[in-house]
Amino acid sequence: MYKNILYPVDDSEDSSEILHHVGELANWENATIHLLFVADTTRDSVTVVENRVVDALVEEGEDIVEEASKTLCTLGVEYETDVVQGNPTPTIVEYADQYGHDLIVMSTHGRKGVSRYLQGSVSEKVVRLSTVPVLTARMQPDEQLTFPYENVLIPTDGSASATRAAQHGLALAESLEATVHVLSVVDNASLGLDIRSVSGKDHEQAATEVVKEIITDAETHGVTETVQHVEHGDPTEGIRDCIDANDIHVVVMGTTGRRGTDRVLLGSVAEKTVRSTPVPVLTIGGTE
Numbered sequence: 529m530y531k532n533i534l535y536p537v538d539d540s541e542d543s544s545e546i547l548h549h550v551g552e553l554a555n556w557e558n559a560t561i562h563l564l565f566v567a568d569t570t571r572d573s574v575t576v577v578e579n580r581v582v583d584a585l586v587e588e589g590e591d592i593v594e595e596a597s598k599t600l601c602t603l604g605v606e607y608e609t610d611v612v613q614g615n616p617t618p619t620i621v622e623y624a625d626q627y628g629h630d631l632i633v634m635s636t637h638g639r640k641g642v643s644r645y646l647q648g649s650v651s652e653k654v655v656r657l658s659t660v661p662v663l664t665a666r667m668q669p670d671e672q673l674t675f676p677y678e679n680v681l682i683p684t685d686g687s688a689s690a691t692r693a694a695q696h697g698l699a700l701a702e703s704l705e706a707t708v709h710v711l712s713v714v715d716n717a718s719l720g721l722d723i724r725s726v727s728g729k730d731h732e733q734a735a736t737e738v739v740k741e742i743i744t745d746a747e748t749h750g751v752t753e754t755v756q757h758v759e760h761g762d763p764t765e766g767i768r769d770c771i772d773a774n775d776i777h778v779v780v781m782g783t784t785g786r787r788g789t790d791r792v793l794l795g796s797v798a799e800k801t802v803r804s805t806p807v808p809v810l811t812i813g814g815t816e
Contacts, residue, residue, distance in 0.1 A: 529700060530557050534629040534660075536564045536620050537596050543635050545673060546665045547596055549808070550633045551603040552675040560606040563596050564623060565589030566616045586611055617653040624660045632662045636802060652799050655783060655811045661696065663778075663810045670806045677701075677777040681709045683767055683797070686738035689782030693812035694742045697780030698749040700810075707753035709774055710742045713766035714758070732758065764800040771807055780810045 535550055537543065554561050567585035589611040600607045612619060624632050636651040655662050665671055682697040684690040694710070701708045712735035739756045746754050755774070759766045767779065783798050802809050 529703060530554075530631040531559050532627070532629045533559050533561045533631045533633060534564060534620070534624050534627075535561055535596075535633045536566060536616075537592050538565075538635070543667065544599060545671075546633070546635050546667060547599050548603065549665065549673040549675060550663075551600055551605045553633075554605045555603065556676065558606075560608060561600060562627070562629065563593045563600075563607060563609045564620070565593050565611045566619045567611065567613045568616055569613050586613065616650045617657065620650075620654050621657050621660075624658060629660055632658060632660050634662060634664050635667045636664050652802060655798065655802055655813070658813050661810055661812050663808055664802050665808045666803070666806070668806070672777070672806050673808065674777045676704045676706070678704075678706050679709060679774055679776045680704075680706045681711060681767070681770055681774070681776040681779045682742060683711045683713070683763070683779065683781045683801075684738050684742060685712065685763075686734065687782065687784065689784040689812070690738075691742075691782075693780055693782035694745065696812050697810070698742070698746050698751055700778075700780065701746075702749040702751050706751075706777075707755065708743075708746050708751050709755045709757060709770065709776065710739045710746075711757040711759065711766065711770050712736070712739045713763040714760045715763055716760050732760075763797045764804065767797075767801055768805055771805055776807055778808050778810055779805060780812065783811050783813045 530553065533550060533554055535547070550561060553559070567589050593609040593611060597607060597609055612623070620632065632654065634651045634654060651664055655664065665673060677700070680697055680701045682694050684694055698708060714731050714735050735758045739758055743754050743756055757770055759770070770776065771779070779801060781798055781801065798811055802811070
């Protein structure tokens with residue numbers, strides 16, 4: 529599924545763990561990892577050293593990709609490196625498109641200072657803008673990085689984006705022989721009604737049906753182990769509870785949703801999931 533993996537690197541000490549994780553993923557697929565450092569041109573980093581003009585961020589980036597390369601060497605992973613200048617978010621997104629990467633892996637927890645651009649805001653913007661799948665990990669103390677993924681969670685609201693993400697998640701689960709958990713959360717607060725009402729029951733029935741559709745699709749992908757979940761409450765909390773209760777190793781979800789301006793999963797759920805869940809989140813973007 530992933531032959532060319534783009535990994536934007538920073539100088540965070542915590543990033544070594546996710547580098548090992550993406551190394552395991554690359555070894556599984558015999559993939560090449562492309563280490564990319566973006567020297568942020570929105571910051572003043574040019575200086576004069578011994579009568580020559582240098583970009584401190586570029587030099588910093590060259591050292592960082594060299595160190596990351598050493599780690600990949602020990603893991604036996606094929607890799608390439610690049611240091612470029614630009615505005616981090618659009619540069620990462622455009623770089624992935626230009627060079628045909630099929631997965632972007634990003635940490636959402638970087639140190640302050642030189643590499644602050646990877647600390648949350650840029651990662652979430654890449655999730656929002658990228659048409660290439662993005663795998664994020666928070667790199668917090670409670671983060672759980674397990675590979676191969678044995679339990680894959682696919683949240684769905686029945687939208688086209690969620691369905692497209694589900695197909696990706698099912699293909700990933702089939703290739704790993706993993707168990708698929710399909711979850712739909714009925715957001716009672718947004719409904720503004722008693723779930724015991726006729727309308728509330730309709731929403732629960734709709735949630736059950738979209739879950740069953742993905743379970744049925746799983747059979748066509750050769751996925752034999754499936755579990756269905758229909759819950760009530762806040763969608764992000766429902767996702768976290770399902771992760772905790774079922775030893776989930778990765779969440780696969782879409783970045784746009786069904787309601788209003790089609791930003792339900794993006795604005796309120798996908799970004800919150802990327803920020804808050806203790807396992808990697810694989811987001812599948814693209815337009816409806």
